[in-house]
Amino acid sequence: MGCMEAVLLTWVGKRDLEAITCTDQGPVLSTLKAFQFSRVVLLSSYSSSELRKYKSWLVERLRDSAPSIESHHEPLNSPIDFTSIYQVADRHLQRLHSGQSNLSILLSPGTPAMQAVWILLGKTKYPVTFYQSSREQGVEQVEIPFNIAAEYIPSAVSVNDQHLANLINDQALVHAAFDDIITQDPNMLRLKKQAQILAEREVPVLIQGETGTGKELFARAIHNVSRRANQPFIALNCGAIPPELIDTTLFGHKKGAFTGAASDRAGVFQQAHGGTLFLDEFGELTTAAQVRLLRAIQEGLVTPVGSQKEESVDVRIITATHRNLIEDIANGGFREDLFYRVAVGVLTLPPLRSREGDLLHLSETLLAGLAKQDKALEDKKLSVDAKNLILLHLWPGNIRELRSTILRASLWSSDELISGEEMQQAFFHRSQKQDGLLDRDVSQGVDIQDIISELVGHYVPRALLASQGNKSDAAKLLGLKNYQTLNNWIEKHRVKIDN
Known part of the structure; x- marks a missing residue:
């Protein structure tokens, strides 16, 4: 194994910039002359030109002993805004933290808010060494004599394991109706009205939308408001069926039809007889399975594996997919005749990021729902900083991601008020290289x-x-x-x- 890289992370302060034109070296240069580092990372909320000028001056003063120096212009809402300071500091510490680096932080430059954030992060999330520099004491390594992590008791400790399992289970409500679809967005309100109209008819329904947009919630609401409400609602994830089990899953089998078939078994069509069959991830079915499914839908007849006798079934079909089936048809991946058979009533659910006014409304509703399920999470509220982060995030996982993030933040929060820092920690950090130019997540910081x-x-x-x-x-x-x-x-x- 190679030598550990010694990395110093610091803000550039006013005294550092003033050092260019006076005899005072400033905290950063003083520290680099007193201690050896192989890499220095400078963060600055001052202008890009001031940062470039300071970096050049710093390299010139250190000359041959200069370590590798990188600089990052980091505009802040203000130099005392905890949220933006935290986001910048956490992003760089996360980037630099590795088993091959010894991380150090210079506390002295910057505002008291910047120093407070360094200490919070260095005592809770990242193993770091602290330094400070002053005219009176010079440069010294400092020990901070308390352990925030040990004193920080999150709500997760008091949540019962079974309750936690129930909270994690985010399946659509069994008795879901259209009132359970929470929205203020005009487009979503229009879709709810359309879905209510479809619920009163017997037409097949295709629900399109990204993963986590609430397709099953709509499907259950349509069933529960329909004339079939007192009959079975059977949901099947088509993407989870092994190809060799598609026929027996859909149409059932007879005893002895194949090795392991110890008894007759009803398929989902028979199970849903008289009610609704919800085929989720419908676009994942193989083309061979699509042919057999089309016949079952058109004629209302199924033949169990191992039987020569057709069985009559009466089911209402609701399908859902995150795929663009029109493109799949053009590419030969999906049968056009099957598509038009199921796409009579079509609902296209928008992603959460485009639902106007719904983010905070949904967040608070989900938070209240979690509190009802477990008393340990009662009285939880979102701080202004947490709300701002929710509004900035793109939510690629939609409502499912929002719910799990709210749950993580609630479990980790030690106070009634969920802070911005706790919400930030609850996010999943994705590589921006995977996002389009117009889809970067501002809450994680962008250049x-x-x-x-x-x-x-x-x-x-x-x-x-x-x-x-x-x-x-x-x-x-x-x-x-x-x-x-x-x-x-x-x-x-x-x-x-x-x-």
């Missing part, structure tokens, strides 16, 4: 300059290719004034141009 550079780097080479290398024509294609402006963009954003 707008990098995003602009990525956009410029994408379109400039294409414009040059379209104009056969003529920069004046390429500039026109991009809406720029002239080729000189284009050159400036290429240089500023370091665009790679193939010759």
Whole structure:
């Protein structure tokens, strides 16, 4: 194994910037002269130009002994805003924390809020060494004589294991009706009305939408409001059936039909007789299974595996998928005749991120629901900082992700008020490289300059290719004034141009 990398993380303070024009070295330079580090990470809420100037000055003062220095311009809502300071500090500590690094934090530069956040993170989440620098005492390693983690008792400790298992189970309510679909969004309210109309008819329904948007909740509500409400509601996840078990799962089998068939078994069609059959992840069925399913839906007849006798079934079909079945039809992956057989009443559920006004309303409703299920979570409320983080997050997992995140934050919170820090810890941190330019999660922090550079780097080479290398024509294609402006963009954003 190689040597451990010694990393120092610090904000750049006012005294550090002033050191450029006076005899005072400032806390950062003083620390780097007193202790050896292989890598230094500078964070600054001052302007990018001030940060660049300071970094160059720092490298010049250290000369041959200069460690690897990286700098990050981190605009904050204000230098005393705990939420934005926490987000920046936690993101960098998480990035730098590894088994190959010894992490150190210089406490002295920055505001008291910045110092408080360093201590909270360094005593609860990340193993770090603290340093401080002052004119009077010089530079010294400091010990902080308390353990926040040991004194921090989350609500999870008092939640009964069985209750916790029930809280984790987020399946749609068995008796769900349309009142259980919580929304203030005009589009969702319109979909609820449409679903109520469909519930009164016997037509097949196709529910489309991303994972976690509430497709099963809609399906159960349609069933519970329909004339079949007192009959069975059978739900089947088509994506979870092994190919060799599709027929027996759908249509059942007779005793002795195959090895292990010790008795007759009803398939989901027979189980749902008189009621509703909900086929979730409908688009995952193989094309061979689609053929047999189409016949069963059209004719209301099924043949159990191992039997020569058809059985009549009376079921209402509700299907759901997160796939674009029209594209699958065009690609040969899904049968067009089956699609149009089930897509009579169609509901397309929007993702949570586009549901206007629903995020906080849903969050508070879910929080109240958790409190009803377990007294240990009673009186939990969301702080303003927690609400702001909820509004900033993109919720790729939709309502299912929102519910599990609210649950994690509730369990970890030691007070009645769930803080921004506790909500931040409850999030899953995803790599931004997987997101589109317009889908970056602002709650995790973004670098707008990098995003602009990525956009410029994408379109400039294409414009040059379209104009056969003529920069004046390429500039026109991009809406720029002239080729000189284009050159400036290429240089500023370091665009790679193939010759």
